[in-house]
Amino acid sequence: MSRKDTKTRQREIVEATLQLLGESGTQNLTTAGIAERVGISEAALYRHFDDKFDIIGSSIEFVGDKMESKLSRVPEGETGIGKLKLVFFRHLEYIEENPGNARLLFSDDIHFDDEELRKLLKKVVERRRDFIKEIVVEGQEAGEISAGIDAEGISLMLIGLIQANVLLWSLSGRSYSLKDQSRSLWQAFAESITR
Numbered sequence: 434m435s436r437k438d439t440k441t442r443q444r445e446i447v448e449a450t451l452q453l454l455g456e457s458g459t460q461n462l463t464t465a466g467i468a469e470r471v472g473i474s475e476a477a478l479y480r481h482f483d484d485k486f487d488i489i490g491s492s493i494e495f496v497g498d499k500m501e502s503k504l505s506r507v508p509e510g511e512t513g514i515g516k517l518k519l520v521f522f523r524h525l526e527y528i529e530e531n532p533g534n535a536r537l538l539f540s541d542d543i544h545f546d547d548e549e550l551r552k553l554l555k556k557v558v559e560r561r562r563d564f565i566k567e568i569v570v571e572g573q574e575a576g577e578i579s580a581g582i583d584a585e586g587i588s589l590m591l592i593g594l595i596q597a598n599v600l601l602w603s604l605s606g607r608s609y610s611l612k613d614q615s616r617s618l619w620q621a622f623a624e625s626i627t628r
Contacts, residue, residue, distance in 0.1 A: 443481050445471050447495045450488055455533030459540045464488070489537070490553050496534045497557035503527050504564060513572020514623055517591065520565060521619055522612055524595045529611040535599050562588045569626075578626050587626055594622055 437445075449470035453462055464485050468475040482488045503523050507516045528535045538554065565588035572578035578587070598618060602611045 451533035454536040493553045513577045
């Protein structure tokens with residue numbers, strides 16, 4: 434059996450970390466469990482990462498990049514409000530397909546005691562906020578979104594709606610389709626920024 438290169442093994446470790454977070458949360462995340470999921474020894478895990486916080490940091494960057502990739506594919510010619518709708522539902526779709534990612538991004542346990550993880554997570558959230566804000570400004574300039582509402586405020590409201598919705602979904606044991614249950618929420622949000 435041939436040995437995998439470092440990039441491939443690191444990606445496997447990050448994906449295993451996200452799977453475990455989705456299954457059992459942050460409290461039960463251990464390097465031993467991650468190594469077992471990947472099918473390597475715990476010692477081998479440390480050839481690729483310094484410690485659990487290093488793995489979590491790489492996982493945050495991975496999630497940020499994946500989310501950015503999914504959200505940035507907005508068709509040309511779409512209206513500002515249409516782009517916001519795509520971003521809203523793509524966020525929810527991505528989280529529903531990858532529940533460990535939401536636990537990673539929304540958990541105090543992950544970043545509370547670590548300044549570097551806090552900085553990484555802040556960067557991911559700020560990139561999402563700025564991306565959404567650009568769409569809002571574009572919609573305001575086109576007259577589709579109310580110019581009387583702060584563009585950054587709208588972007589933060591949208592992120593907050595997503596987080597609150599994901600929290601309720603998670604607390605329900607993920608017992609329903611996040612995307613399907615969010616249609617009326619989207620409608621109320623869209624009406625509030627287009628009046």
